[in-house]
Amino acid sequence: MVDHPRSRVRLAQTVAVGVVCALAGSIAARPIGSDAASSTRTASHARSVIFINGDGMSAAQREAGRLSLAGLDGRLQMDQLPVSGNLTTDARDPEEYVTDSAAGASAWSTGQKTYNGAISVDLDGNPLPIIGDLARRSGKATGLVTTAQVTDATPAAFFSQTADRGSQDEIARQFLEESKPDVILGGGEDWWYPAGNAGAYPDQPAQDPTEASKGTKGNLVAEAKRLGYTYAPTAARLEAAQGRKLLGLFSNEEMFQQRAEGEGDVYSPVVPLATMTSKALSVVSKDKQGFFLLVEEEGVDEFAHENNGAKMLYSMKQLEAAVAVARQYVAKHPDTLLIIAGDHECGGLTVEDDSATDESRTGASAEDGPFPIKGSDKTFTMDWTTGSHTDAPVPVSAVGPGARRLTGQHPNTYVHDILARALG
Ligand SMILES: [Zn+2]
Numbered sequence: 251m252v253d254h255p256r257s258r259v260r261l262a263q264t265v266a267v268g269v270v271c272a273l274a275g276s277i278a279a280r281p282i283g284s285d286a287a288s289s290t291r292t293a294s295h296a297r298s299v300i301f302i303n304g305d306g307m308s309a310a311q312r313e314a315g316r317l318s319l320a321g322l323d324g325r326l327q328m329d330q331l332p333v334s335g336n337l338t339t340d341a342r343d344p345e346e347y348v349t350d351s352a353a354g355a356s357a358w359s360t361g362q363k364t365y366n367g368a369i370s371v372d373l374d375g376n377p378l379p380i381i382g383d384l385a386r387r388s389g390k391a392t393g394l395v396t397t398a399q400v401t402d403a404t405p406a407a408f409f410s411q412t413a414d415r416g417s418q419d420e421i422a423r424q425f426l427e428e429s430k431p432d433v434i435l436g437g438g439e440d441w442w443y444p445a446g447n448a449g450a451y452p453d454q455p456a457q458d459p460t461e462a463s464k465g466t467k468g469n470l471v472a473e474a475k476r477l478g479y480t481y482a483p484t485a486a487r488l489e490a491a492q493g494r495k496l497l498g499l500f501s502n503e504e505m506f507q508q509r510a511e512g513e514g515d516v517y518s519p520v521v522p523l524a525t526m527t528s529k530a531l532s533v534v535s536k537d538k539q540g541f542f543l544l545v546e547e548e549g550v551d552e553f554a555h556e557n558n559g560a561k562m563l564y565s566m567k568q569l570e571a572a573v574a575v576a577r578q579y580v581a582k583h584p585d586t587l588l589i590i591a592g593d594h595e596c597g598g599l600t601v602e603d604d605s606a607t608d609e610s611r612t613g614a615s616a617e618d619g620p621f622p623i624k625g626s627d628k629t630f631t632m633d634w635t636t637g638s639h640t641d642a643p644v645p646v647s648a649v650g651p652g653a654r655r656l657t658g659q660h661p662n663t664y665v666h667d668i669l670a671r672a673l674g
Pocket of ligand 1: 555596
């Protein structure tokens with residue numbers, strides 16, 4: 251855990267915004283204040299930003315999703331955005347260069363490469379300015395929606411700073427007391443209650459007896475209510491929730507059980523990602539100055555770790571439904587920048603014909619499938635090469651003000667520049 255004086259963070263944020271604005275001016279190659287420079291600035295600014303992470307999603311995960319959900323002649327929702335590019339994802343960990351979700355999301359949120367496990371801190375553990383704070387200081391509502399713990403690495407990096415991604419109760423505390431996102435929806439209730447207080451979801455459930463409340467920051471759900479959040483632990487209470495601040499926790503940990511096929515793998519969430527996304531949009535869109543909303547489907551990564559192709563595809567389906575909700579919003583609000591990316595690849599996945607002679611047909615990296623191709627009598631096979639992350643670059647798709655800058659291949663830190671420019 252890092253002790254960080256917020257004043258220093260604020261100062262650094264001011265400097266960072268200055269750098270971004272200067273950069274915008276130099277790209278326009280005209281004096282700041284000229285019509286061209288100001289129109290570039292206007293074109294890059296978005297009233298609102300929706301950023302969607304398919305955790306662990308690279309080109310092969312998207313292609314498997316396309317074959318399964320859209321078919322050979324079809325396109326995914328996310329593939330229909332007009333702008334696309336690629337992001338490299340390598341981290342600056344002292345011991346490995348393939349990123350984890352913490353360093354990957356920190357690159358998006360801060361524009362700096364850091365070590366695996368870092369939540370928006372630099373290599374020395376110093377906190378860095380984060381997008382969640384930038385958006386709030388710009389007067390916008392902010393929110394996060396995920397099928398992981400709400401305090402898992404990706405949302406954490408946008409809304410907190412800590413040296414260790416495992417400090418999820420500290421991350422929850424920072425949400426409430428420092429970054430103050432207006433909407434917090436997802437899993438991870440265990441980190442919001444102290445041991446002995448089960449909360450809405452019982453400790454030691456049959457699906458995973460290791461799950462139990464374990465927070466060390468007191469009863470943070472009670473604190474959230476004191477701070478004005480409406481608390482929703484069920485789908486019905488989420489639907490009924492009113493007000494401008496909303497906390498919904500719908501599982502002890504992730505909103506699924508990530509295991510290999512037939513070994514207790516479960517994905518039947520209390521509230522689907524698309525429903526959470528829709529509710530979050532209905533709340534944050536009330537802000538007249540716009541919003542920043544982070545949406546994440548965690549199952550793509552977690553089931554790829556397990557080489558569980560069927561549940562990875564189901565996670566892609568959940569993500570696609572959330573993307574559809576976001577696209578519907580953007581169609582009515584074209585001043586919204588929508589970006590969809592993955593933070594890294596997971597599983598070393600390839601998508602293949604079903605072949606009896608493939609060299610990796612048996613053993614730990616056995617092929618997974620066959621899976622039907624929608625609208626076709628053909629099938630495809632998923633072949634995994636690892637249960638870990640890989641360095642494969644990830645596609646990024648976008649629409650809205652500033653989106654076209656994502657064309658081409660960029661480091662993942664470039665996403666930060668786009669977000670900061672859009673929100674600043
Ligand atoms: Zn992972």
